[in-house]
Amino acid sequence: MNQVKKSAIGAAFVLSLITALFVSRSIASKKQDHPGGGNGFAVLELFTSEGCSSCPPADALLARIQQEAGNKPIYILAYHVDYWNRLGWKDIFSNPQYSKRQYQYSEQLTGQVYTPQLVINGKSSCIGSDESAVNSGLSEALSGATGLGLDIKGQLQPGKVKLNYQLTGDARNTELLIAVVQKHAVSKVARGENEGRTLSHVQIVRDLQTFRVGADRQGSVQITLPGDFTTQEWELIGMIQQPKTGVMEAATRVVVSQ
Template identity: 45%
Template structure:
C-alpha cells in the first residue's frame, strides 16, 4: 500500500470512528454507501453490577444519538448473573441471560459482559471502540435478500402489529419493546457511587411464527410505563438455527 493510500485509509477510519463513537453531532458519512438492504443490528448484554459495562453503554448511546433514521438498531439486555454481587439490576432478567447463553451456543462464544452480538453473526467486547466501528461499517454495507416492514396500532395496554416479509423461510419474527433511556444511581457493587446512563433497554421480547403468506398480524402487551416518545418497538427476522438476523424494522 502506498504512503498516500495509507494516509487516506487512516483518515477515513478516524473520521468514521469520530462520527459514530465520539461526542460530536456530525452525520455519519459512511451510511452514504449503504446497500439498499444493508442494516446494523447490535445487541448488548450488560449489567449495572459490572464495572466494565458503563463504557459500552456510553459507546452505544453515542451510536443511538447519531444514527437518526438510518438502518441501525440497538437493543440492550440486562443479564441477572451479576445480581448476587452486591447490587441487583432492576432491568435484569433470567430471560435476558438465557438469550445470551443461546447466542453463546450458536456462535461458539464465551459468555461475558459487556458483550455485543452484531446481526446475530459476530461477537465482540462491548467496550471495544474499534470492533464496534468495524461492525457498523461492515454490516451497513452488507446486503440481505430478506425484508421486513411493520405497521402498528396502539390500543389500551397492547399493540396490534401488521408485518410484511419477503425472502424468509426459516426465520421467526421477534418483537422487542425497549425503553430508550434511563438513568440510575448505583449504591452498591462494582459501580457503587456512580450514575449510570442506559439506552435501548429491552423490557419485553416476543417471538412469533411467520405466516406462510408472508403477511400477518400479531399482538403484543405493552408495559404499564410505555409512552410513545420514550419507548421503541423493534422487529427483526432471526434464523433460529444459526442466530443470524436478516432484516429489521422499527415502529
C-alpha cells in the first residue's frame, strides 16, 4: 500500500514538473513575441519632396501607418526639403531649415542625403518607401524603453500658443523641439518629376522650434501659430532630443486647450 502511494506521489510530482516547464516555456515565448514590453515610442521623420517621383510611395506608407497607429506612441513628421526646388517644381511646403536638419542627421548617421529618407528616433535611417525596413525599425523603436517622461500642455492665445512642459528623468544636455504639424493636404503638381499628379500628404511639418531644457526640467515657451491653425486640422508634437547625437529621448502630443 505504501509503495502504491509512493508511486502515485512520484507520478504526480513528475506531471507537475512537466506542467511547470511547459508554462515557463510558454511565458518565455510570449516575452519573445513582445520584446521590451516597456515604454518605447517612435518618432518617424520623413524627408520628402513634391519634386521627387520616388517620394509619393513613402508618403502613402506613412499615411497608412498613421491611420493604423491608434493610441500607440507613434509620431510622424514629414519634412519637405528645398533642394529639389531647382529642378522644375517648387514645393510649397519646403523649407531650407528641413534640408539643414537632414544634413545634420547625415553627419550623425550614414553620411547620406536622399529622398525619401526616414529617420527613426534619431538613431537609424532607411528608405522611406521600404515597407519592410520601416516596419522593422518601427517595431524595434516601440519595443524599446526610455528613461524620460515628457508632458506638455498648451494654452491657445490669439495667433500663438503658450506651452508648459515638464520632464521626469535625466534631461541633461537635451533640447525641447516643438513641431507645428498640418495633418493633411493635397497638391496638384504642374512640373517636375511628378508633373500632372495630385499628391496627398500627411503630417506636414510647417514649423520647428528648438528650446534649451531648463535646469529644473520644467518651463514655459511660446510659439506663433499659422493663421489657419485649428486643433482639428493641426497638431503640436513635442520631442526631447540630444543635439550632439540626434537621439530622441522622449516625445508626446501637446494637449491644447482654448
